[in-house]
Amino acid sequence: MNQKIANRLVKLRSAPRCGAQNRAGQPCQCPAARGRTRCRLHGGLSPGAPKGQANGMYKDGYFTAEAVTERRWAKSLAAGFAETGKDG
Template structure:
């Protein structure tokens, strides 16, 4: 049997998964998915999209955009309070 006749030859020659077992410390040794350094069991190509397309999306009030907007607003309020105190002390 020739090597190219065997359907597993591609899997056997593929790069190996770089994930390690927490319990034994040994490498996974499964074939890595093309374009990834880990196998399909260890997260290659997995996960949900970020933002509104994620199934757990609720309201977005903890998104990076809202966090930066709140920080900017808080900074403006602090500056306004500091100016108000300066005005009161000069009177």
């Protein structure tokens, strides 16, 4: 056998295993994806939800009750200044 192939097989055999429970109730013996704990069949390739504003559930505090009341106050204040500016 080619030495290069033999080295690859040795590395593959020593790779960490997935361990997810398969349909037979036994742990999966596929090698885990690089940098992950699960194999490609059990979600190892999925990087998960995006981080920050790309995630649909991202919250920045813009619609908190305090922020909404503050914006209403600023809007009414600006409207009051605009109204007094018309008279003078």
